[in-house]
Amino acid sequence: MAFSERVSRLKSSLIREILAAAQRPEVMSFAGGLPAEAMLPRVEWADMPLAMGQYGMSEGEPALREALAAEARALGVPCEASQVLIVSGSQQTLDLAAKLYIDKGTEILLEAPTYLAALQIFQLFGADCITVPLQADGPDLVAMRQRLEQHKPAFAYLIPTFQNPSAVRYSEARRDAVAALLDEFDVTLIEDEPYRELNFDGGSATPIVSRLKKASWIYTGTMSKTLLPGLRVGYLIATPDLFPHLLRLKQSADLHTNRMGQWQALQWIGTEHYRNHLAELRDFYRVRRDAFEAALQEHFSDLADWNSPQGGLFFWLTLKTPLDTRSLLKPALAQDVAFMPGEPFFADPDANPGYLRLNFSHIDPQRLGEGLKRLAAVVRQAQVAEAA
Amino acid sequence: MAFSERVSRLKSSLIREILAAAQRPEVMSFAGGLPAEAMLPRVEWADMPLAMGQYGMSEGEPALREALAAEARALGVPCEASQVLIVSGSQQTLDLAAKLYIDKGTEILLEAPTYLAALQIFQLFGADCITVPLQADGPDLVAMRQRLEQHKPAFAYLIPTFQNPSAVRYSEARRDAVAALLDEFDVTLIEDEPYRELNFDGGSATPIVSRLKKASWIYTGTMSKTLLPGLRVGYLIATPDLFPHLLRLKQSADLHTNRMGQWQALQWIGTEHYRNHLAELRDFYRVRRDAFEAALQEHFSDLADWNSPQGGLFFWLTLKTPLDTRSLLKPALAQDVAFMPGEPFFADPDANPGYLRLNFSHIDPQRLGEGLKRLAAVVRQAQVAEAA
Numbered sequence A, B: 001m002a003f004s005e006r007v008s009r010l011k012s013s014l015i016r017e018i019l020a021a022a023q024r025p026e027v028m029s030f031a032g033g034l035p036a037e038a039m040l041p042r043v044e045w046a047d048m049p050l051a052m053g054q055y056g057m058s059e060g061e062p063a064l065r066e067a068l069a070a071e072a073r074a075l076g077v078p079c080e081a082s083q084v085l086i087v088s089g090s091q092q093t094l095d096l097a098a099k100l101y102i103d104k105g106t107e108i109l110l111e112a113p114t115y116l117a118a119l120q121i122f123q124l125f126g127a128d129c130i131t132v133p134l135q136a137d138g139p140d141l142v143a144m145r146q147r148l149e150q151h152k153p154a155f156a157y158l159i160p161t162f163q164n165p166s167a168v169r170y171s172e173a174r175r176d177a178v179a180a181l182l183d184e185f186d187v188t189l190i191e192d193e194p195y196r197e198l199n200f201d202g203g204s205a206t207p208i209v210s211r212l213k214k215a216s217w218i219y220t221g222t223m224s225k226t227l228l229p230g231l232r233v234g235y236l237i238a239t240p241d242l243f244p245h246l247l248r249l250k251q252s253a254d255l256h257t258n259r260m261g262q263w264q265a266l267q268w269i270g271t272e273h274y275r276n277h278l279a280e281l282r283d284f285y286r287v288r289r290d291a292f293e294a295a296l297q298e299h300f301s302d303l304a305d306w307n308s309p310q311g312g313l314f315f316w317l318t319l320k321t322p323l324d325t326r327s328l329l330k331p332a333l334a335q336d337v338a339f340m341p342g343e344p345f346f347a348d349p350d351a352n353p354g355y356l357r358l359n360f361s362h363i364d365p366q367r368l369g370e371g372l373k374r375l376a377a378v379v380r381q382a383q384v385a386e387a388a
Helices: A005-009 A014-022 A062-074 A090-101 A116-124 A141-150 A172-185 A243-254 A259-266 A272-300 A325-334 A365-387 B005-009 B014-022 B062-074 B090-101 B116-124 B141-150 B172-185 B243-254 B259-266 B272-300 B325-334 B365-387
Strands: A084-087 A107-112 A128-135 A155-158 A188-192 A217-222 A234-238 A314-319 A355-359 B084-087 B107-112 B128-135 B155-158 B188-192 B217-222 B234-238 B314-319 B355-359
Touching: A005 A116, A005 B090, A014 A325, A062 A084, A062 A234, A062 A259, A084 A090, A084 A243, A090 A116, A090 A155, A090 A188, A090 A217, A090 A234, A090 A243, A090 B005, A090 B243, A107 A116, A107 A141, A116 A128, A116 B243, A128 A141, A141 A172, A172 A188, A234 A243, A243 B090, A243 B116, A259 B259, A272 A314, A272 A365, A325 A355, A325 A365, B005 B116, B014 B325, B062 B084, B062 B234, B062 B259, B084 B090, B084 B243, B090 B116, B090 B155, B090 B188, B090 B217, B090 B234, B090 B243, B107 B116, B107 B141, B116 B128, B128 B141, B141 B172, B172 B188, B234 B243, B272 B314, B272 B365, B325 B355, B325 B365
Parallel strands: A107 A128, A107 A155, A155 A188, A188 A217, B107 B128, B107 B155, B155 B188, B188 B217
Antiparallel strands: A084 A234, A217 A234, A314 A355, B084 B234, B217 B234, B314 B355
């Protein structure tokens, strides 16, 4: 059986296995990144034109592209509708970017930690991952300059607003500094913003792409975290030098994104009822975050440190006594608790033990305390065993 | 700007340009492969559960996988639901197959001609295309054996039932012989069947994958030609040795296929109203084919030869005096007529002049005669100019 060379890098997905285990109804899961079922909005389909059933344009629905460009301009991103490409969920943007840039051995610049599914697809295509450590308010700028002096990455992939997994939001100053560095070294930026609208403190730092003066960029967003993930509708906005290539790659990937999801997205973007829905989402998740943090204080304050996330869906815990958190999975699942180990979010997992990603949006509040209590017991037991 | 090596093979798509030109309302287009608008069925969305808005499984909806496996078994394809992967239109199957198999220089076996968008994505990934000429009832078996003796293709990609572009349907004997050859040389088969149900003479040769005894296979189908292309729902069925890899590649491509389209497909597959719809479709397209053939007889009988298609959406014309049909595009569009030149359907376009692909399903019957008359005049004029 002769598969491609890249298939040898197709890892058995830890996430898949964890999420499969987390399907059991008795499992208290902190593992996934699912929106809360209770906050899926009721949507209407009755008015959708029959013509949405016909083939559509690879670029996406013109009216939706216009609406998304207007939203992006309101955020300070200079763009026209002609730069907007509708994709089948923002995961597809990563696939298109990998195809556009990555040969075996191509250097790319990533945050450490970074989004696991991005790491997987970039590595599948053979990327050589150069990483910059994240600090509380953005990447380590000294390290970033050093990397850019020593390497010539094809692009930098950054998640500056409530990053999955770390929940880090870059400060204004870091955004400016990162933009200046990318301009100085002329490195293309891929800025991934699925969580921008899930914001609990009203902060609104503009995207880094809006601060670039010279470098090319791809800005990506999605309907999955704020409307309905099942629609599989995301979008990218790209500088005109990149757009035609991305469009052809989109066409060869799946012709175009499903039109029902695009039509539904258009019923919401830029409307009063979408703004109301977003306000409800933020309130709902803020309450869940606060309850989660209170339970964390009770069960984990002697075991781990964390920053309170100002947006997004995750707490990122740093164990006071590091250990390989992948080894906690089996005992946790035996206690009907699921979580995401931190190691797979690093290009070099073995060198980065001792982090846990805990989702706070999906767990039943009634079971939150019991779940964290059990997880803390698993951590304690592993640390005792390791010390022995 | 450092793109990947593969981007240098990303051709400016002739199809895109033709289809864009064909958008002008005054253009009589024989170029696309669109279902007739009049035959898009009315679909209901009112009963769709809200839960379809949540993230779904990468494999696809369990009930849809079951229904498709049952349909495939009824065709003689030995499979379980666990072998069915729902994809975002069958174009995505080609993307997943390219990722699974193709490195730069990987040999693959194709029909000549073959589906243009398959050729494009396989070549994008760097495939070295080995081709077998198509005859009226299937591939040239002598040539096919010779290719298999001289090469070791990673897979054979075949469209045995009403191929796009040639409309060829393999005979029973050719299906058996091709299966035996693939078994003998242990070459994986990718069998693409978008047009199986668009059948005008009631023939029902079973898929080649159902005749294999040893070789691995991927069988692909879609809702796009018989229900609604805008849903972007297709599927593949793969042997168990291939399935886990395809699943992981699907997950990294776009997580999962949109669930509204999957839910809608499930409302139709295997039902009485779907069977009725298919019967209406066949009647409608048969009438269009007959009208088209009558107009062809009137305008093209001195210019070209063709076989009457027993299914699918296309006539494939062989000019009696070959010329590069790409050179006809500009004068045809100047006459407000669009068509697909035959050359791009071949791995070696320049060596295969003199074919035209004409879609018969989409053109307004009122304008059919005028369109073919103008196209014939363009061909005649080019032949006169060439002879001069």
